[in-house]
Amino acid sequence: MVIKYMTLGMSGSTTGTCLEEDDVDLKICRVCMDKATGYHFNVMTCEGCKGFFRRAVKSNIRYSCPFQNSCVITKNSRRQCQACRLKRCLEIGMNKEMIMSDKAVEERRTLIKKNKTLKMTPSIPEEPDLTKEQEKLLEDLLEAHRKTFDASFTHFTQFRVGIVYQTLRQGSLHFLSQYVVASLYTVCISIQSTHQYTQSSTLMKPYPVKISLEKDYKLQRNFSMLPHIADLATYMIQGTINFAKAIPFFRNNSLLSCK
Amino acid sequence: MVIKYMTLGMSGSTTGTCLEEDDVDLKICRVCMDKATGYHFNVMTCEGCKGFFRRAVKSNIRYSCPFQNSCVITKNSRRQCQACRLKRCLEIGMNKEMIMSDKAVEERRTLIKKNKTLKMTPSIPEEPDLTKEQEKLLEDLLEAHRKTFDASFTHFTQFRVGIVYQTLRQGSLHFLSQYVVASLYTVCISIQSTHQYTQSSTLMKPYPVKISLEKDYKLQRNFSMLPHIADLATYMIQGTINFAKAIPFFRNNSLLSCK
DNA sequence: AGGAGTTCAAGAAGTTCA
DNA sequence: TGAACTTCTTGAACTCCT
Ligand SMILES: [Zn+2]
Ligand SMILES: [Zn+2]
Ligand SMILES: [Zn+2]
Ligand SMILES: [Zn+2]
Numbered sequence: 001m002v003i004k005y006m007t008l009g010m011s012g013s014t015t016g017t018c019l020e021e022d023d024v025d026l027k028i029c030r031v032c033m034d035k036a037t038g039y040h041f042n043v044m045t046c047e048g049c050k051g052f053f054r055r056a057v058k059s060n061i062r063y064s065c066p067f068q069n070s071c072v073i074t075k076n077s078r079r080q081c082q083a084c085r086l087k088r089c090l091e092i093g094m095n096k097e098m099i100m101s102d103k104a105v106e107e108r109r110t111l112i113k114k115n116k117t118l119k120m121t122p123s124i125p126e127e128p129d130l131t132k133e134q135e136k137l138l139e140d141l142l143e144a145h146r147k148t149f150d151a152s153f154t155h156f157t158q159f160r161v162g163i164v165y166q167t168l169r170q171g172s173l174h175f176l177s178q179y180v181v182a183s184l185y186t187v188c189i190s191i192q193s194t195h196q197y198t199q200s201s202t203l204m205k206p207y208p209v210k211i212s213l214e215k216d217y218k219l220q221r222n223f224s225m226l227p228h229i230a231d232l233a234t235y236m237i238q239g240t241i242n243f244a245k246a247i248p249f250f251r252n253n254s255l256l257s258c259k
Numbered sequence: 260m261v262i263k264y265m266t267l268g269m270s271g272s273t274t275g276t277c278l279e280e281d282d283v284d285l286k287i288c289r290v291c292m293d294k295a296t297g298y299h300f301n302v303m304t305c306e307g308c309k310g311f312f313r314r315a316v317k318s319n320i321r322y323s324c325p326f327q328n329s330c331v332i333t334k335n336s337r338r339q340c341q342a343c344r345l346k347r348c349l350e351i352g353m354n355k356e357m358i359m360s361d362k363a364v365e366e367r368r369t370l371i372k373k374n375k376t377l378k379m380t381p382s383i384p385e386e387p388d389l390t391k392e393q394e395k396l397l398e399d400l401l402e403a404h405r406k407t408f409d410a411s412f413t414h415f416t417q418f419r420v421g422i423v424y425q426t427l428r429q430g431s432l433h434f435l436s437q438y439v440v441a442s443l444y445t446v447c448i449s450i451q452s453t454h455q456y457t458q459s460s461t462l463m464k465p466y467p468v469k470i471s472l473e474k475d476y477k478l479q480r481n482f483s484m485l486p487h488i489a490d491l492a493t494y495m496i497q498g499t500i501n502f503a504k505a506i507p508f509f510r511n512n513s514l515l516s517c518k
Numbered sequence: 519a520g521g522a523g524t525t526c527a528a529g530a531a532g533t534t535c536a
Numbered sequence: 537t538g539a540a541c542t543t544c545t546t547g548a549a550c551t552c553c554t
Contacts, residue, residue: 037548038521048547054523055545066356079530079546080301080357100522108523112552296539297529307538313532314537338537359531367532371543 030092031085034075042095048078053089056082057096289351290344293334300357307337308348315345316355 029036029046040050056063063083065071071084078085090096100108288295288305299309315322322342324330330343337344349355359367 038519040521046547047549050521051547052545066360080354082545098522105523108553112523115552299530305538306540309530310538357531364532367544371532374543 029075031088031094032073032075032078034078040094041098043089043093045089045094046075049085049089049094052078052082052085053094054099056086056089057099288334290347290353291332291334291337293337299353301354302348302352304348304353305334308344308353311337311341311344312348312353313358315341315348316358 026044027036028034028044029049030043031045031049034046034048036044036046037050038044041053045053063081063086065081065083067081067084069084069087071077071081073081073085073088285303286295287293287303288308289302290304290308293305293307295303295305296309297303300312304312322340322345324340324342326340326343328343328346330336330340332340332344332347
């Protein structure tokens with residue numbers, strides 16, 4: 001940087017070139033004079049001041065200047081006084097409102113995670129060959145499935161969870177619901193193995209380009225859902241029954257005693 | 260950085276020395292010539308002078324030189340005269356203000372303690388107050404829950420999944436079962452928000468230290484699971500019924516027509 | 519391309535303890 | 537006292553959505 005300025009001063013002063021100079025001017029951090037990397041929270045700043053501003057505002061800590069509250073902020077001094085650095089950030093117009101809220105950040109992270117999962121493109125199975133009746137039944141089942149378990153599976157989000165923790169003896173740790181954590185873990189594994197399956201299995205052939213009718217797409221998709229629906233139904237029914245059976249109250253009243 | 264470049268330009272041009280020398284130069288304690296470990300209170304110093312400066316300033320003791328107030332400070336002599344060592348520290352620019360105030364240190368300690376607590380203990384809800392019968396029922400429910408939904412939720416891993424894909428028109432991508440992906444997505448959200456809830460809610464008080472009996476731990480844990488179990492049971496039963504109702508075959512046979 | 523957030527190794531405070 | 541260690545802070549480089 002030093003060299004660059006000197007060069008400019010020696011060779012460029014008479015010509016009064018504009019673009020270069022303006023660029024250099026515009027590319028200076030309004031907070032600390034370091035090299036700026038663009039507009040951050042509404043002001044041209046460097047990466048350092050960008051990160052500092054976000055952290056300072058989000059942490060919500062009230063800094064206090066150990067000097068006279070009038071520190072000059074430069075590339076080299078900016079680290080010495082957080083209070084004055086933040087003050088300067090605000091003075092030149094950096095906008096708190098442009099920092100994403102925790103909620104917004106959470107949504108963003110979720111979106112990215114979802115997109116990543118979706119990008120892992122699986123292949124498509126063979127086209128099944130069904131009778132009219134079978135196709136109708138298939139439609140019925142899929143429709144029932146859709147009605148019962150909405151696409152975003154919102155039921156799960158509404159589950160309240162318990163807090164399961166271990167004693168201090170067992171490692172000085174308390175834990176969130178083991179159950180929920182375990183289920184996340186397992187669902188993750190499930191999805192990953194499913195990915196592997198659909199991506200590597202020789203049974204899963206790439207979708208034939210020649211098949212392009214809307215109806216064929218739909219049929220294939222529906223058909224592939226059948227095993228899943230069957231598993232889910234089995235699980236739901238058996239789970240309900242088993243749970244009830246395991247409660248002494250129900251056992252004693254022999255409502256379910258047919259074994 | 261600027262200073263470094265200038266130094267290089269002035270002294271290094273003739274010798275053509277390399278990085279080694281600069282590094283060594285920069286890594287010398289400006290107070291005592293010992294090996295420096297970085298910038299401390301604004302000046303490149305060794306660990307010894309760093310610690311000495313903090314202690315000397317914080318203790319607020321007025322040292323006095325037993326000699327002529329002009330001791331030469333070196334790695335070996337630095338311990339002989341605290342007065343001249345401190346004087347030298349200040350002369351070369353070590354900054355008192357960069358020593359954290361007692362208040363700041365206290366806040367820092369508190370913060371660290373809090374962080375540690377949060378890390379280890381997501382915090383625990385209030386202890387419920389139950390009758391013997393209620394405790395028994397609680398045990399029954401928990402036991403039933405454990406028997407029905409094993410901890411690792413292995414049922415879910417065994418679900419087969421359908422393949423749902425979009426047309427090439429919609430982005431040249433094929434997709435795995437929307438259902439499974441969505442459920443992962445949603446379970447993730449659920450868990451994350453649960454974390455936030457237990458970490459930030461004022462309703463969740465730190466676990467009282469005085470409660471240390473095994474029984475109390477167990478009771479609290481069990482109690483906290485109740486809402487979750489209730490949700491799960493409701494979901495399972497309603498899900499089964501709704502699914503069946505949504506299938507024309509069952510509807511037509513009016514087995515479930517009691518609405 | 520622009521500008522949000524994210525990552526993580528390096529830096530610099532304090533803390534420990536022989 | 538000071539070597540070794542812990543913890544939080546920085547900011548360059550990077551990812552991701554628009
Ligand atoms: Zn800056
Ligand atoms: Zn200041
Ligand atoms: Zn020293
Ligand atoms: Zn002296």
